[in-house]
Amino acid sequence: MSAKAEPWQTAEIAGPKKALLILKPEVVVAMVKRAKRPILIVGHHAAEDYSDDVKMIDYAIRMSKTTGIPVVATAHTISEFIKRDFHSVTCMPAMDIGNRLVDPEWKGLDGKGPYDLALFMGLPYYMEFVILAGLKSFSTNLKTISLDRFYNPHATWSFPNLSVKDWNESFEIIVNKLGGE
Amino acid sequence: MTRKRVNIKIKELKSDLGVIRDLELAFGKVIEEKWDEPMGPTPFPGMTTLRDWDMKLLQRYKPFYLPFCDVCCLCTFGKCDLTGDKRGACGLNMAAQQSRIVLLACCIGAATHIAHARHLIEHLMEKYGPNSPLDVGGLNIDVEAPVTRLVCGIKPEKLRDLEEALDYCEEQVTHCLSVTHTGQEGSNLDFESKVLHVGMVDQLGMEIADLAQTSVLGFPKADPEAPLTDLGFGVADISKPTILVIGHNVPSSVGIIDYLTDKGLLGKAEVVGICCTAHDITRYSSMAKIVGPISWQLRYIRSGLADLIVVDEQCIRADTLVEAQKVKTPVIASSPKSCLGLENRTETPSEKTISDLVEEKVPGVLILDPDKVGEVAVETVMKVAPKRNRFKIIPKIEEVIKAAQECTECNECRRACPNDQPIPEAMKAAAKGDLNPLAEILESCVGCARCDSACPNDFPIHSFLVKAGEKQLAKEKFKMRVGRGAIQDVEIREVGQPIVFGDIPGVVAIVGCANYPHGGKEVAEIAEEFAKRRFIVVTSGCAAMSIAMVKDEEGKTLYEKYLGAFDAGGIVNVGSCVSNSHIAGAAIKIANIFAKRKLRANYEEIADYIHNRVGAVGLAWGAYSQKAASIAAGFWRLGIPVIVGPHGAKYRRMLLGRKDREKDWYVYDARTGDKVYVGPAPEHLFTTAETKEEAMVLIAKLCVRPNDTSKGRAIKLTHYIDLHKRLYGVMPDDIHLYVRNKNDVPITMKNELLKMLEEKGWKEMKIPDPTLLPRLIRKRKGE
Ligand code: SF4
Ligand code: SF4
Ligand code: SF4
Numbered sequence: 001m002s003a004k005a006e007p008w009q010t011a012e013i014a015g016p017k018k019a020l021l022i023l024k025p026e027v028v029v030a031m032v033k034r035a036k037r038p039i040l041i042v043g044h045h046a047a048e049d050y051s052d053d054v055k056m057i058d059y060a061i062r063m064s065k066t067t068g069i070p071v072v073a074t075a076h077t078i079s080e081f082i083k084r085d086f087h088s089v090t091c092m093p094a095m096d097i098g099n100r101l102v103d104p105e106w107k108g109l110d111g112k113g114p115y116d117l118a119l120f121m122g123l124p125y126y127m128e129f130v131i132l133a134g135l136k137s138f139s140t141n142l143k144t145i146s147l148d149r150f151y152n153p154h155a156t157w158s159f160p161n162l163s164v165k166d167w168n169e170s171f172e173i174i175v176n177k178l179g180g181e
Numbered sequence: 182m183t184r185k186r187v188n189i190k191i192k193e194l195k196s197d198l199g200v201i202r203d204l205e206l207a208f209g210k211v212i213e214e215k216w217d218e219p220m221g222p223t224p225f226p227g228m229t230t231l232r233d234w235d236m237k238l239l240q241r242y243k244p245f246y247l248p249f250c251d252v253c254c255l256c257t258f259g260k261c262d263l264t265g266d267k268r269g270a271c272g273l274n275m276a277a278q279q280s281r282i283v284l285l286a287c288c289i290g291a292a293t294h295i296a297h298a299r300h301l302i303e304h305l306m307e308k309y310g311p312n313s314p315l316d317v318g319g320l321n322i323d324v325e326a327p328v329t330r331l332v333c334g335i336k337p338e339k340l341r342d343l344e345e346a347l348d349y350c351e352e353q354v355t356h357c358l359s360v361t362h363t364g365q366e367g368s369n370l371d372f373e374s375k376v377l378h379v380g381m382v383d384q385l386g387m388e389i390a391d392l393a394q395t396s397v398l399g400f401p402k403a404d405p406e407a408p409l410t411d412l413g414f415g416v417a418d419i420s421k422p423t424i425l426v427i428g429h430n431v432p433s434s435v436g437i438i439d440y441l442t443d444k445g446l447l448g449k450a451e452v453v454g455i456c457c458t459a460h461d462i463t464r465y466s467s468m469a470k471i472v473g474p475i476s477w478q479l480r481y482i483r484s485g486l487a488d489l490i491v492v493d494e495q496c497i498r499a500d501t502l503v504e505a506q507k508v509k510t511p512v513i514a515s516s517p518k519s520c521l522g523l524e525n526r527t528e529t530p531s532e533k534t535i536s537d538l539v540e541e542k543v544p545g546v547l548i549l550d551p552d553k554v555g556e557v558a559v560e561t562v563m564k565v566a567p568k569r570n571r572f573k574i575i576p577k578i579e580e581v582i583k584a585a586q587e588c589t590e591c592n593e594c595r596r597a598c599p600n601d602q603p604i605p606e607a608m609k610a611a612a613k614g615d616l617n618p619l620a621e622i623l624e625s626c627v628g629c630a631r632c633d634s635a636c637p638n639d640f641p642i643h644s645f646l647v648k649a650g651e652k653q654l655a656k657e658k659f660k661m662r663v664g665r666g667a668i669q670d671v672e673i674r675e676v677g678q679p680i681v682f683g684d685i686p687g688v689v690a691i692v693g694c695a696n697y698p699h700g701g702k703e704v705a706e707i708a709e710e711f712a713k714r715r716f717i718v719v720t721s722g723c724a725a726m727s728i729a730m731v732k733d734e735e736g737k738t739l740y741e742k743y744l745g746a747f748d749a750g751g752i753v754n755v756g757s758c759v760s761n762s763h764i765a766g767a768a769i770k771i772a773n774i775f776a777k778r779k780l781r782a783n784y785e786e787i788a789d790y791i792h793n794r795v796g797a798v799g800l801a802w803g804a805y806s807q808k809a810a811s812i813a814a815g816f817w818r819l820g821i822p823v824i825v826g827p828h829g830a831k832y833r834r835m836l837l838g839r840k841d842r843e844k845d846w847y848v849y850d851a852r853t854g855d856k857v858y859v860g861p862a863p864e865h866l867f868t869t870a871e872t873k874e875e876a877m878v879l880i881a882k883l884c885v886r887p888n889d890t891s892k893g894r895a896i897k898l899t900h901y902i903d904l905h906k907r908l909y910g911v912m913p914d915d916i917h918l919y920v921r922n923k924n925d926v927p928i929t930m931k932n933e934l935l936k937m938l939e940e941k942g943w944k945e946m947k948i949p950d951p952t953l954l955p956r957l958i959r960k961r962k963g964e
Binding site for chain 2: 010074090098099103134137
């Protein structure tokens with residue numbers, strides 16, 4: 001696994017504060033387990049990209065089923081969840097969920113309090129880039145993780161740019177370890 | 182040259198002769214008052230005049246900032262890291278910095294339209310005289326300049342009357358720009374208020390430009406049956422010398438057409454255009470044709486189809502000259518704003534310039550006289566075309582395959598591509614002789630050539646794409662209805678009520694540039710979806726071209742299938758970027774002509790009317806420019822929501838409502854003064870849609886207004902629910918916020934919806950006579 005922290009889209013430079021690299025998938029496992037109120041935000045690429053047999057959305061479903069983490073599907077992505085017979089998902093535009101996550105008074109989808117960890121996957125790279133930038137500067141007590149195959153530097157933690165194979169393997173580990181103790 | 186007139190207004194003058202009241206003196210112009218509507222509260226508003234209105238909008242639609250950059254580098258104190266709660270050396274925080282950059286972008290955009298208008302009007306006054314009458318629709322239009330009347334409180338009748346409004350625009354943009362200097366404004370919301378101000382001023386600048394050119398150059402005057410024109414890559418008859426015009430300011434292109442006409446050469450040469458100059462030259466002459474939107478510049482130039490290029494201003498590629506030289510195409514720059522480093526030949530005898538260009542002594546020239554551009558361009562192209570013999574730099578198939586075999590799949594091209602196109606994979610296929618994946622990429626390509634710049638092997642990748650798609654491109658010819666200009670007063674009278682009541686479910690303005698995430702076809706698809714649903718679809722600029730570029734099984738484009746009238750189910754091309762002012766103008770005229778609200782310098786009331794009653798929404802699917810930002814800002818101040826495509830997220834901030842916060846959605850009932858909850862209508866003022874599906878659902882939803890009658894609301898909800906179910910596969914979960922009483926529920930879905938309402942604990946709400954302005958309350962409690 002290469003460990004160079006370069007944004008996938010070459011000119012999308014961020015910083016000085018940049019995402020820490022997820023060099024081991026266990027980091028994600030630990031972060032999710034440690035979080036009191038995590039949330040998973042899934043964009044439309046999750047049902048399109050990366051490999052023919054496994055899609056990111058399938059990992060999202062497995063993650064949510066294992067941990068009970070609430071899922072927000074942006075744009076029309078909810079239709080893809082429903083196709084896969086997964087219904088415990090909230091439909092909300094990416095900008096709307098971003099905007100709620102910077103509001104310290106927002107009590108979350110269930111009204112039980114603010115989230116402390118937001119995991120992102122499947123948004124257009126540059127859209128996720130600016131939303132993560134918004135969260136980095138304007139949210140309080142929120143950590144963010146980019147689970148995409150590419151380094152997205154405004155997150156708190158992000159994978160480096162990965163091959164499909166490395167990325168799939170990482171996800172298998174994450175989902176499996178989240179299931180265990 | 183002195184442009185300024187001196188106006189002195191004296192409320193009361195005591196002299197030996199007695200007391201004189203309301204004396205107005207003007208030096209340089211006699212003010213003839215021909216408009217009997219009394220002056221409204223806010224003529225020529227300054228930067229803070231409408232601040233209260235702005236703050237009302239900004240309270241409801243709070244900015245959500247998306248820093249595209251964590252640092253500021255605008256002064257030598259910097260760079261300053263503004264991440265989180267840090268402040269820069271000047272004391273500015275991240276929120277203020279983001280809004281400041283938005284203001285800067287909008288100032289650039291507004292300045293561009295206003296400077297465009299200034300050059301245009303100076304030229305037209307010089308050539309046609311300052312007393313040329315303004316006429317944008319003959320007897321069909323009384324309210325000829327709705328934005329100008331609304332903002333300035335003047336009623337322009339002649340070309341020269343526009344100067345006063347233009348002076349005002351220039352003054353306001355200068356003020357707003359000054360606000361972005363270090364150590365000025367400190368509050369993000371005040372920056373935002375100025376964004377709205379400069380957006381309004383931009384709308385005025387656009388109206389001035391289009392009013393002037395439509396009147397004087399004889400463009401279609403509010404004509405729903407404006408002619409169809411040819412559009413497409415293969416539009417030019419390549420047996421003839423071809424002049425390509427690029428840009429936005431039409432006089433030099435008019436010079437070309439006029440010269441061809443005068444010399445009896447019409448039909449002997451082709452004049453084709455890219456971007457808004459193309460729109461405007463087809464409004465001027467039926468012999469001109471359109472190649473396509475802004476993103477097609479490189480593919481056309483490199484294909485060698487243009488024998489001469491004339492650029493004017495705005496949205497021209499900065500490397501036009503470099504690219505043109507590669508294909509031996511001479512370039513004439515014709516605007517002081519875009520000289521391209523070329524020698525100024527304005528005063529040089531034309532024969533000398535022509536021979537220098539023909540003999541390739543110079544790669545191009547600058548000529549700042551539109552008529553002379555016409556002469557030099559035509560005479561040059563006639564001689565250059567046979568010499569050039571369509572010289573092109575698009576490689577041969579074998580060359581593409583050979584390069585593809587040398588590609589190292591390093592990914593640099595893909596990582597440079599704004600649309601993350603899988604170029605390395607396509608190169609891999611090309612190495613084996615399959616060019617189809619490269620051709621597919623061309624469909625979603627915005628023509629930026631960042632892939633070329635990034636490739637360590639210096640492969641001209643964009644040219645590879647063009648080669649791969651060449652056959653298809655050459656075949657492409659479509660029909661587009663040329664820009665009709667304004668909307669007629671009579672059309673407004675007919676649709677005013679159905680729009681305000683909601684029977685026509687909405688007006689969708691599909692506008693803006695071609696920075697699309699997946700090519701222009703999505704725009705055509707969205708346009709047709711809403712035309713079929715009997716919304717009014719209005720369009721302009723590059724989006725109007727993209728709408729033309731899809732054909733049905735019978736070979737018809739949307740412009741051939743749908744009417745150009747401002748009516749339910751129409752697809753209405755108003756024209757170029759500056760014609761966007763007619764879209765705002767239509768909304769303003771609904772308030773004025775249909776609802777009889779006073780127009781003159783009465784901005785706040787008209788905006789309040791539009792925001793609460795006119796279900797209009799803008800979609801700029803491929804917005805890229807600063808002009809697009811200022812155009813959007815002009816709509817925001819009128820309370821009209823705007824959606825941008827995913828690249829629009831880079832505009833750095835959205836204006837988002839929160840439907841979950843009940844307290845944000847109260848209005849006054851103008852009948853009683855009661856505060857009434859009306860639901861999130863419209864939910865946002867500015868947002869990004871991630872996919873075309875999301876854009877469609879959002880459009881339907883953002884057309885909801887507090888004033889909808891129950892019948893109208895039921896119609897709007899039908900479209901919203903129907904699209905949501907079809908594209909998202911589920912019912913929307915917020916219908917209860919939009920149902921005020923059971924009559925709002927669409928009949929066909931009654932059972933399902935009533936059950937849903939019950940589950941949500943829904944309660945009936947009042948339908949008020951909605952306003953955000955306490956001063957419009959007619960009767961207060963206890964009165
Ligand atoms: S303008 Fe302010 S924030 Fe920007 S570089 Fe100067 S001091 Fe820093
Ligand atoms: S940048 Fe050039 S060498 Fe690298 S993958 Fe792209 S085409 Fe191939
Ligand atoms: S020219 Fe087209 S393929 Fe190349 S980087 Fe730009 S959008 Fe991507």
